[in-house]
Amino acid sequence: MKLPWAFYLSWKQLFPTGRGISFFSVLSVFGVALGVNVMIVVVAFMNGFQDKFRTDIIDSQGHARAEMSYGSPGDWKDDMAKLESQPKVQAVAPYLNGHLLLEHFGNRAVPFAMGIDPIRGDTVIPISQFLAEGSPKMLVEEASQITPLPVVDDLQDDVVFISRKAADKLRAHPAAAIMTTDHNSSSNRAGNGTIVLSKLDPFVESGTWKVRFEDGASYRITDPHDEEWEDLFFVTEKIENLGEGIPVFEIKPGSNPFAKGDLFTFKIFGASVIDVYSPAMLEKARDDELLPPRQVRVGGIFEVPWQGFHLDALFGTLRFMQEMNDQRGVVHGFNLKFDPEVASDTQSLADACMNTRSSLGGNWNVVPWFVENAWFFDLLKFEEYLMVLIMVPIGLVAAFAIAIALMTSVLRKTREIGLLVAMGGSRLSVGTVFTMQGFVIGLLGAILGWGMALLFICYRDTLMSFIVRNIAGEEGGVGVAQFYDFYSLKVPYPWDSPDSLQNFLIFGTFAVAVSTLAGFLPAWKAARLNPAEALRSE
């Protein structure tokens, strides 16, 4: 292909024969690449954070909240039926919120309490995902922690889930268990399998529980009071529920089956029982009606990933909250979940919320998640724009460096420029030589920058760990990781997400445009040189 001579010469000046690439080209291309890389990575990470927070917020409060501007719904079940009949609404969960005072052995907490329907609530807010390991730390030799995670079904009228912070304040915990080794029996145990605790409800009694095998498949369970082996249960098949307060075990057979007399011993710690006071009790007290605190068990501890969620929090049943607030048959509103197609786009969700509001009529408000948390996302956006504002001048600095280097090149090559004109080159072509150099540097820098950004995205965990560890130190790094949770950050590749592709294209184009512009001034100077004077220059 016959390359126009100006393109050919600009290429040769960047990539001279025999040298491969000039030092100026290496520095310029690398400078542009770094700028492109940084801009893409910053925006990609900010988008990753936004996606993560978006997911966390939706998980912790649903897609929208339907609430009355004042008062409470008269017949909330009718309203709930109306909401459920909306074509775009996927799930509806009523709630009643308030504050409660909790006390446990003199320790107090005043969490934000949410009364929910455990079954419906879980369809909108995945409480089961938030339930965490809640067993107290026990250092017992020759024992293993075997507490199963609590389940949403454990939430009953006399059972509550409390947040990790509230649990720490109250020094309360859900039921927990350890398996201790019985030396006498283990030496005689024929089977080499094990047995695990698959269910431990909040009503289980503290003490030593034992499981004794009758043969490979059946066993007997004794409770803490059954000292004479008056067996509480004789289990012959896999079972999921033995009734309230009875732990459920699951056999994990080994190569040798269990035999009669094989014994397992468990130490079980019952769930903490906490006293609950409500503001409604104060109202009653004014009327000289003193009510004792309500006692509830801690069914589980939860951790909501969205840091904006109440740290001191409690989940109870709707009826529990209605009773505590003396608001029987009342709800405050509904958490809503919409079809994924609607929820994926903020405008669609806003429209769906408006339609839902219209269908309810009256003084209902249906507020989507992004309106309720607008302050936070505005802050994130502001941070993103600020970062870009900082990054763009860095890109411009690279452009200035290119302009200066090319300008120096024009001065250094003044006589060559004169010769090119003398040999028949037009001024436009002479200018093109330098403009093309800026363009090629920008293009190669953008491509290299894309490559670096892809590598950064690919190895982000390793790089972030290294950076955080070296800047924040080991302890600080743990704090950063807990808050930002960058390990679970989703930063999409350009082929996975149109937004990511757009970022790559925008910043790549920006680099090419700025570099080309950087070549314009030297090009203009070169084109304006008087060839006769250029040939005379020293």
Added chain:
Amino acid sequence: MSEEPAPFALEAKGLAKTFPYGDEVLEILLDIDLSVVAGKSVSIRGESGCGKTTLLNLLARLDTADVGELYWNGEAHDPKLPPGPWDAARRACLLGVVYQAYYLIPEMNVLENVLLAARLAGSVGKDAKQRARELLDRVGVSNRERQLPQKLSGGERQRVAIARALLNRPKVLLADEPTGNLDERSAGNVMELLLEASREEDAGLVLVTHNPSFAKATDEALHLVKGVLGSP
């Protein structure tokens, strides 16, 4: 009825050039008439600063004249106007230039430097490459075609510059003190090469030189004194 231009490789009529110098006007060139026949050579001698290089620049249209007429191979070019893209393209085809300082592009090897002339004329191809190799062979540097200019001696560089000037089969060769940076032996060789090339390529040669013996070797020796070009 206007008179037809003479069939010269290069012809200049009544060229004049002045430069402002403070409140005064310096008259550098006065009513210059010059004609060069294809295959013939003309030398121009004169004291330093007398306007020899300025005259060459006017002939190549690298500078504008105050008055005068200019013809390249019979084509009329207005020397009073800055050249446009068409003039630049014609210059690439019709003129070859050789300078004292060679002006080879340091980022390109010898062959690429010679081929640059063809690229500027938009005629690079297999034929141009073959001719470039023939010319390098003729000027005696064919074994250095892959070398960078920095690796060559002064004489070799000037030979490459001559090959480059000849590549597009120009009608006129303009040489501005081409031996100025060379030792006596190299200068003699280069001069011989230029004159021979001019004859063989049927190109008119305008040679600016200080060397009387080189001037004597040309077909016509002229002297520039106080802006006037004439026989010595």
